[in-house]
Amino acid sequence: MRILVALLVLVNTIWASSGQNLTNTWVGIVSLILFVVGYYVVAAEEKFHINKSKPALFMGTFIFILIGIYFAVNGMDNTPLTHELDALILEIAEIFFFLMVAMTYIETMIERRVFDALKYNLVSKGYSYKKLFWLTGSLAFFISPVADNLTTALILSTVLITIEKEDKLFLVPGAINIVVGANAGGAWSPFGDITTLMTWMADKASFVEFFGLFPASFLGWLLTGWLLSLSVPNTKPHFDASVEQRVVILKGGKVVIGLGVITIMCAVLCQQLFHIPPMWGMVFGLSLLKLYTYQLKRRSNEFISIFKSISKIEYDTLFFFFGILAAVGGLHFLGFLDLAAKLYDSAGATTVNIGVGFLSAIVDNVPVMSAVLKANPTMNDDQWLLVTMTAGIGGSLISFGSAAGVGVMGKLRGIYTFGTHMKYAWTVLAGYVLSLVIWYIQFEIIGIF
Template structure:
């Protein structure tokens, strides 16, 4: 179905093309074909036993190679291609280093037994799988507006896998719940998601007005969580006091937690006050972690090797992001993403903004939102808030439609997959529709914003 949708986009683009872009050339058609095949391999990784990073990395790099070949054959100036790639490298590098630091902190917290301690405290209290399901989801929803949806999803999925490692009836709904909650929580905060941050920095809506999206985001998540909870077993995780040794945080673990909070604050301050990319604050936070590891070893002879923690992170997840962002950047350079913007004139802002949510799940919300902002259609603030919400929440419809989903797939490898997600995708769709209904009643009927 998704391949058919992409092919439909191709047909519509060729029909609508004025001949001023590259969508009707052989390189445009071949690159789109490469993207469709690569996307199919990513979506069906469990069927072919191929890691999603491999096809993503291939299609992301090969598309630009094909564009370069096309320019050479036709004797075209490649300066525009060079500028586009330079900009794309900068964009990818910012995301790459942001994720690198976030994943490193998580690995250090795992090594300091922070998550094992949290798991012990939760399970030892006799909480059922259903209660643990709601607790992890609620934490994801309310932490992501302060941290960000990806970091929140990585932390809570780590807690999830430490609670239970072998029960898919708990892990899969729990993973989906965390992804949906993290994305929904990030949608009503100016720095809870990359898309909201982009919209805020473009001055499409004031800082406080993003909070008006809370009812739509919250109720949409609650509906999805309730539907998912129907499939969560009612029993409790196995816990035997006589065999389960009490776990406590190792020395320095609480300080690392504090440094993690400081790092997130630094990332926000760099963006808001200093006009530096959030990645800069994250890397500064990594430097603080490394300095603390030196002090911990010197004074307390406690080893905290951050390089070992970096070696344990999911590098395939980072390479997947590189490939996907490069591939979408290539399609944008060819002119395909411009089609979504042209539809505003013919279909209307509300219809297109709702469709953006589905498109962001299939492609990626960051370049889609970037294309909308660059085109700058004439929309009122309520419409800009709508497209911000749909781009953020819509990514939950598919497992790798958002950064949070990709991060959780890496943490729950072989358990939370594209196929396992799609079995419950209808619950996410139900929540997405409810969010749209709440937005419409609040913004368009009651004018409560």
């Protein structure tokens, strides 16, 4: 009950005041209602048959237009609003370009038949759906600490849909397993998720301390994976050696893979060594890809159109993030979080941090973690690691609660949706609870971290 109360208060106080307190004005009330209704339409995407980016983009842009109208009507100085929008545009641009480059690499690898070749190698070996389920999930968990959870989820969901395009008994549990694995794997690495990176850069925990979350993250994902695997058929994908032609990676495909790894390394190094936004390293990686395709055409007359790859990007996913970040930024400016720091004192850090996990599933873990960092409650390292873990893993409870989930929804449109995810949400909840138990035993009872 205490967790529920904490969660309800957090929902009502999600963003900290930025010097403005417009929560009780008509613009504050209308904006909050618009946000709630918009999020409902996003969640009920199947019911309304509308892509999630449309309501997200509408509410995100319209909230700030309403704020602008309020300032103009009341003759207020709009300098704070301008500063807020400048910061928000910078934040959105960094995420937008980061994701755009990652998606461009994925589309280029698809064009070079990288994933078709991987599918052929997996299926031709006679692996069952169940074995393929565990293989993709394991890769998600162990790649995401290095490549970040969104990029990992996008790559492996592409592999998933190339293996099987119709069987939901394999695709839906497989997609959930990839999302949970990517989020859980990213939770124990300082740069595996945006939330962990934010916590690390705020000096709330040391680089090494994050690795103490490995047991809780791994065992929680393992339990969810096992429960999901019970629904996966033990049959094998159709493969006829006499009909199926061997698929090979087209010329330049392996170099593109290598450039993709280098691009990820550049993003990490830019952030860790030079304090440059990771997006800068990603765009630098895009320049390497474009230069390579130019050389490839000159040397072997093999043409790879990068702009064609860019045109195939899931822009609905990008604009969904734009809308959500803008909408939450609007609520932040209006002033919806003044009670958060006091909540930690009244309800207790452990209780609130567990509630943060549930909240991150509804609102997305990035703004939730940002809100906690802005509230800056007095907590020890073990509690900062707990809230980092719950924000990351808790985002898996609902399909659009994390960047990885939203990305996979875009790749498996019509298959992996809010409704299909909720049918298996209890398996994610079981893993989440186990992660909390492991954390408590390790950190609070044994004291190993």
